[in-house]
Amino acid sequence: MNKRIGFIGCGQMGQAMIQGMIDAGLVEASDIAATALSDETIDFVTDEYGINISNENKRVARESDLLFLAIKPYVYQGVVQEIKDEVSEGTVVITIAAGITLDAMKEAFGRNVKVIRSMPNTPSLVGAGMSVLCPNDFVTKEELAEVMEVYESFGEAEVVEEKLMDAVPAVSGSSPAFVYMLIEAMADMAVQQGLPREKAYKMVSQSVQGAAQMVKETGRHPGELKDAVCTPGGTTIAGVTKLEEAGFRNAIMQGMKACTDQSKALSKGN
Ligand SMILES: NC(=O)C1=CN([C@@H]2O[C@H](COP(=O)(O)OP(=O)(O)OC[C@H]3O[C@@H](n4cnc5c(N)ncnc54)[C@H](OP(=O)(O)O)[C@@H]3O)[C@@H](O)[C@H]2O)C=CC1
Numbered sequence: 001m002n003k004r005i006g007f008i009g010c011g012q013m014g015q016a017m018i019q020g021m022i023d024a025g026l027v028e029a030s031d032i033a034a035t036a037l038s039d040e041t042i043d044f045v046t047d048e049y050g051i052n053i054s055n056e057n058k059r060v061a062r063e064s065d066l067l068f069l070a071i072k073p074y075v076y077q078g079v080v081q082e083i084k085d086e087v088s089e090g091t092v093v094i095t096i097a098a099g100i101t102l103d104a105m106k107e108a109f110g111r112n113v114k115v116i117r118s119m120p121n122t123p124s125l126v127g128a129g130m131s132v133l134c135p136n137d138f139v140t141k142e143e144l145a146e147v148m149e150v151y152e153s154f155g156e157a158e159v160v161e162e163k164l165m166d167a168v169p170a171v172s173g174s175s176p177a178f179v180y181m182l183i184e185a186m187a188d189m190a191v192q193q194g195l196p197r198e199k200a201y202k203m204v205s206q207s208v209q210g211a212a213q214m215v216k217e218t219g220r221h222p223g224e225l226k227d228a229v230c231t232p233g234g235t236t237i238a239g240v241t242k243l244e245e246a247g248f249r250n251a252i253m254q255g256m257k258a259c260t261d262q263s264k265a266l267s268k269g270n
């Protein structure tokens with residue numbers, strides 16, 4: 001890709017995206033510029049990824065065609081104040097935080113800037129990301145296609161209307177955390193029953209991945225796939241009954257709702 005890619009902030013999410021695009025062969029490590037606050041992160045990222053990283057936000061903002069703001073939501077305002085005069089008219093600014101709206105970015109910049117609001121997830125690190133994007137009116141089709149190419153280099157990407165963006169963290173940005181909790185709980189019980197922990201993680205995570213692949217590749221309804229696992233009087237329906245007694249699906253739906261409500265609250269607050 002012949003675009004200059006810059007990251008303001010290079011923590012969990014920035015590093016996942018950077019590793020994902022390098023592994024995919026989209027860019028060379030030396031073509032990416034990034035910033036972080038601490039010497040610790042700067043030294044770590046230099047050693048681990050070989051990209052150009054410094055604490056020079058203004059320079060990276062000035063020298064990037066695609067500028068990713070990979071910082072926590074509560075530092076967006078301060079960082080935009082710092083870099084806003086360095087961002088040229090042709091630069092596309094990409095946000096990755098829950099609750100940072102396109103309007104909030106316009107207000108923070110104080111002018112019309114090309115902005116894409118996005119929500120990636122950490123499986124981007126291993127090329128299995130799911131990202132959702134929403135451009136403002138100043139982003140051209142070609143620019144959106146370029147940014148999609150970046151996101152698709154480390155997984156799948158979808159474009160939605162901005163009114164749906166608050167529903168997205170629950171579905172893809174945060175949901176890996178919920179799945180890690182499921183995997184951890186399943187493995188803990190396997191260990192309690194005597195299976196070695198490493199084998200338990202392998203068996204559980206392969207099964208979770210396989211189930212997800214079944215949903216994606218067969219196109220069959222998840223309920224139908226669940227039914228196909230349940231032998232009458234067998235082990236699965238015994239487990240399903242216990243999980244339903246404990247409010248399994250409702251607990252997940254409430255978790256998703258809390259996540260969405262928090263995104264809405266963050267969107268209102270900026
Ligand atoms: N983690 C996730 O699963 C996901 C996160 N997101 C979003 O991504 C964003 C980043 O999250 P995450 O990567 O987890 O957070 P991290 O804390 O891991 O990374 C934040 C990075 O920003 C740097 N930073 C902080 N202040 C500044 C500043 N003033 N100038 C330049 N860099 C700065 C930090 O530097 P230093 O390391 O030196 O402190 C760090 O490298 C958030 O908005 C989050 O909502 C979105 C989807 C998923």
Ligand SMILES: O=C(O)[C@@H]1CCC=N1
Nearest residue numbers: 097098169172173174
């Ligand atoms: O917890 C958060 O707010 C961020 C957004 C999605 C995942 N992490």
